[in-house]
Amino acid sequence: MSAIVQGKRPEVIDLTRGGGGMVKRPAFLQPHMGARKLVIKNLRPSTPTQAAGVNEYYTRTRAELDAALTAIFAGRQTAQPMERLYRGVEDLCRKGDASDLARTLNDRCEAHLAGDAVLGRILADGGGGGGGGGDNVAVLRSVLGQWKAWTGQLMTVRWMYSYLDRTFLLSNKNLPGINDMGISQFRRAVFSSRGKGGGGGGGEPTAAVVGTPGERVLTAMCELVDYDRRGDDRFDAGLLKDAVTMLRLFGVYGKKFEPKFLAESHDYFVRFAEDRSVSDGLKDYIIACERLLRREGNRCDTYNFDSTTKRQLRDDAHKILIERYSAKLLDGGSVATLLGDNDLASVKALYDLLRLSGIQKRLKEPWEAYIRQAGAAIVSDTTRGDEMIIRLLELRRILDIMIRDAFNKDEDFTYGLREAFGYFVNDRKITAAWNTGTSKVGEMIAKYIDMLLRGGLKTLPKTLLSDNRDRADAEKSGVASTGDEDAELDRQLDQGLELFRFVQGKDVFEAFYKKDLARRLLMGRSASQDAERNMLSKLKSECGSSFTHNLEQMFKDHEMVKEEMSSYKEWMAGTGRPTSGIDLSVSILSAAAWPSYADVRVLLPEEVLEQITHFDSYYKSKHTGRRLTWKHNLAHCVVRARFDRGPKELLVSSFQAVVLVLFNEVENKDGGVLSFDQILQATGMADAELQRTLQSLACAKVRVLTKHPKGRDVNKTDTFTVNRAFADPKYRVKINQIQLKETKEENKETHERVAADRQFETQAAIVRIMKSRKTMTHNQLVAEVINQTKSRGPWIRRILRRILRS
Template identity: 65%
Template sequence: MSTKAQGKRPAETIDLTSDPHYAATGAGGGRGGISLLRPHMGPRKVVIKNLRVAGAPTATDEYFSRTREELDEALAAVFAGRPTPRPLERLYRGVEDLCRRGEGEPKALAGRLKERCEAFLSGDMMAGVLEKGGTAAGDQQGCLREVVGCWRRWSKMLVVLRWIYSYLDRSYLLLKKPAQGVNEMGVELFRKVVFGGRKSGEVPVLGARVLMAVCELVEFDRRRDGRFDTGLLKEAVLMLRSLGVYGKLFEVRFLAESYKYFVEFAAEWSVNCGLKDYITASDRLLQREAERCDMYNFDSTTKRELRETAQRLLTVEYSEKLLDKGSVAKLLDAHDVDSMRALYELLRQSGIQKGLKGPWEEYIRTTGAAIVSDQARAGDMIVRLLELRRSLDIMIRDAFDKDDVFTYGLREAFGSFINEEKTSKVGEMLAKYIDMLLRGGLKTLPKTLLSDTRDRADAEMSGIASTADEDAELDRQLDNGLELFRFIEGKDVFEAFYKRDLARRLLMGRSASQDAERNMLTKLKSECGSQFTHNLEQMFRDQELGRDEMAAYKQWLVGTGKANRPVDLHVSILSSAAWPTYPDVRVLLPRDVLEQINTFDNYYKTQHSGRVLTWKHPLAHAVVRAHFDKGPKDLLVSAFQAVVLVLFNDAPAAVLSHEQIAQSTGLPPAELERTLQSLACGKARILTKHPRGRDVKPTDTFSVNRGFWDPKFRVKVNQIQLRETKADNAETYQRVAADRQFETQAAIVRIMKARKTMAHAQLVAEVISQTKGRGAVEPAEIKVNIEKLIEKDYIEREDGNYVYLA
């Protein structure tokens, strides 16, 4: 520094060129600066002179030159995989200084970086790969592995380059659109080396081999080839996505190769396996394709295109095989829920699941008709139908996702085969099934009909009573029976048999639950109306009135002093119009019982004038106190059994012959044989037959089994029940047919009274419509009933029409 005085104000000359990083303060400057204000001398003038030698390099030029050299050394180190000779912070500052000086233009700093990177990629890095993959021959997987390895190394190099050139990348090139950033430039260069430029229409041999190698890897996975490399496929897909060639180059080729594989797969499996194996293989294929796309980061469009292509080739083009009635029937027969679920999903994904409705309904009609027409197993008809219905409901629930199409198809198919045969006994058998259920409860049902855990969960979610409760389960089974009842056109047949069985349950006290009986009656009333259940309700009312009548009779006995009698009589009074008709069987009653009956008969006639009581002894039962050597027992027996047992009270030798018993009871031979067989040859042998044997003969004699013993005090002695004969059932059907004729005539009169005049075809159609709920009537039968009404002068013919006569 040199100073030269000028007048009173000395001047200072300061050389500030020694360091490019300098700072100066103004007047009154602060610490570390140059103060230009001196209070005792006043302000001074500062003159700055350039002391550089002309043409000599300055320290600034040397700094930037050194920075460029350091950046070149750093690039060489990065490309060689070595640590940079200078700290990254210093390299970053150097790039920043160069950019601030104006050397960040694409043709300067950025351009040199691109040239070095391009030279490295085309030379050192890809030399070995280009040598291996530059021709069509060679190991494609090895070529792919080399390219993926180069991309992995290059990606790591790009990270370091972005650190060094961060200022250039983020603060300079960002503002120089459309200049590429460091990362975009690096990706573009790698893509250009392997797959060619974006504008290039052809893919280089190396790129083509890479694409085919990736497709080949997927093929290895599809065919379970041991050469499949999980890590290589994942890295290859990520590389293709990162390079931006996934959608334009890879996806198109991959979908084309996949199409060929799906065609080959479908052709092979459709020829060499059945429907179940084909469904399983197709479902497994679709699952694996979806899982592979998710696991190896394939694009969502690829996954969608793969699935649509596979579904079209495997499902739509082979729909005839998938919807083959015989093959579907085999799966349904085997209750193969998993295969049917897979089949339904295959069809639903292609939008053709409704095509399964045809085979579904055909199977139901064929199977159901076979059950209904199987006369050898007619007794199991309803259980088998309910098991069929149960299996189909489970199929709809678990396989068809509760699709309403199949629910409606199920109902249509059941309605068709149940009423297909005019001689169908579904109504009769359903009434007997309901009788079995109301008598024995759930223990009479096979386990296949009971609710499972899924049913219980659905019941709890819907807010109804859980089927784990026995009453709720019984109610559900009654509902299942009503599901079949809804399909029956001949409901009058069901009514006749149900009425007969209900009467037996009420009179014999055989109902498992009175609540269930009432509940079933309510269901029938809701289903068919009050007219259908009128007689059934009257039967329950008769039971209640009978109890009230007996209570009044007991009070009358107490009032007249006749209460203390050896026989306690209980009478059920039935209205003949509501209850079934029962045959009258002659029997000689004991004197005490006969007196009680006459007393009640006289009492009832005084209370209800004009009424006549007809005693039905075959329906009666009794409790008899018997004394054996091991103690007394109460025997629950029928009236005929009680009449026989009482005879031994007066037997002098305690032995009675068959002829003596027949004369004393007056029972018909068939009833006497059944009664003696139940007492002497059954499980509870109250009498001893001489000689021993299972059959009762007129030469047999009988005595009281004094050694009889049973752990229970009250012992039920079952009467041998007569099996329902064909004649009995035929008689019931005849009564139903007769009632149906009267109902048909009533419907004709009712229609004609409302219409006055009708053509024959219209009248027949209207009669069928009004009577189909009770039972199907043939047009020929309607015509016969029309003729009968013409004879009775209800209607007449006039000009080809029927006219109602008031």
């Protein structure tokens, strides 16, 4: 049909041109003329024949669309091209039949899904109709197969009804789009309470009845999870993952599957915990729980479970496996076994488990109990007293690594470690086994540091040395690398100082440390003077200058030797006195700063005695009112000796030198033989001291004397000669004096002296306070004395009570 529209326009005459002619010009804008007149030509009305042809076209189009749907649902190719079908849908929509077309499509899809082709086949594959029999996993597999087929069919339908979907359904509030309609209908067909043939309306699905395909799908998914938990070969990972994706698309995951899955998981966790708690020890239970939680989390991630499902599952597992069985996890005996075995992996797993429920702080109690028990066993072990500090440091090292690697450097456990160490180090009941009355730990720390400063790192077991993690931490913190020997020695001194901080009676440490320091300074036994100075600096920083005052004086006295001897030589040169070929070096020690030493009787050679007399005269002329007390048992010297294989210089103690010099007098008479009694009479030494000296010269590794008869022990009937065949690759040979171990009497005397010093110190504090205050109450006196002496340790209270009571 065509139409021609012709408009008649008014004309005007234009007289503006020359020549008297007239020109006609159309007037395009004549508002005062009103609307233009339109004339439509060739418009013919439709005839009955034409109307019948149009209706036939629409009827044929509907039939073609219906046939196409039948073919699509049957999985066949459509008879008509997709373009023609699309145009047919468009023409029907333009005609105004979009609503009917949408309802027809909805009915066809719903009938297909609820019929034998889909729902019937699902029930048949399950092997049990609607009664719930058969294999649930087979039902799930069938549902997934039908769903995948339906999604392909639905995509083809959407292509064919694309115009309807875009122009009518998109803006219609009552009818869903084709994709949403297809999902909703499949969901109702599977999860509807009416089972086969059910489904109607477009609302949310009602609750599933047990035995419907939807309920069996949920059951099958839980069965697959159970297969995975038990390691059953029937587990199908791809099937479970696709099923979760399908349920999430249907919108029934959170409403139907999640509650069922969590309920069955809860029952599984309860059974698991009951079985494991009875059959497994703590270590095995920890490993089993850790493995279970890791697998549950990985399953949720792998098969696309919702994060809310994972969180609820994890919280429920934590509550059942950890909180409900916290008594087992925190059992002191079981935890102590793990710590005693140094089972770092299990302790870390235990801490991580407890942290999941936020109760990891409760592990601090069995942690401290174990440390107290282990530490008390070490401190009270009187058979291994020499190893006490090494064992304590090894225990501390293990515990520090636990805190670092297992407890994630949790400060609460560090604090608990310090509290536990402070308890057993100062507990009088624990240290009572030593029967010293004062701190045995303080004494052994002083001896440990003496060993470290004398022998260096070679005296330590490898377990105490730094590992790679310690070196990395040291580099990060900017301090010297512990791979350096000096830095490692400094770190080991710090470790000893850490133990020293726990000791409340620090005066015991001071007494023994002073004795050992004096021996190292006087006999030149320090491995490193820098380390000595470093340790003194650490003690000063830790305890204050009053604590290290005497120790610093000892260093000053030791350093004054060169200056004093230079002045002495100038004095000797001024007086013109002979030196007798003896190079004398004297260390002058302040009696108040240095330890007291017993006087040991010995008869010195005349040349040495003469030089001592000269120095005594020099010192008295320089200092009036001072007196020198010679401690020959601390002296050492260098003796030149001639042997058949060449001369040697022997580094010996003063007692060894006195004995060796005697052989000069019998070199050419009596065969060069001296008996024990002759040596005893000539030296004036005590029997025990002489035996020890002769044993070092004749029975040790370096033998410059020969004993007759041979043997390892020295008897009073033995005789001695010079070993002229002595040979050594070194020109200067050091002969160590056999050191007597500190006797019980000497050790007890040191402890008693410390106790006496405490008494005197307390009495002096009382006198000072009473002189300054004149009058005060008893309670005020007690409080003031404690305040002035509290830095010395808690022992002040006991002594104060004893003094005031007497």
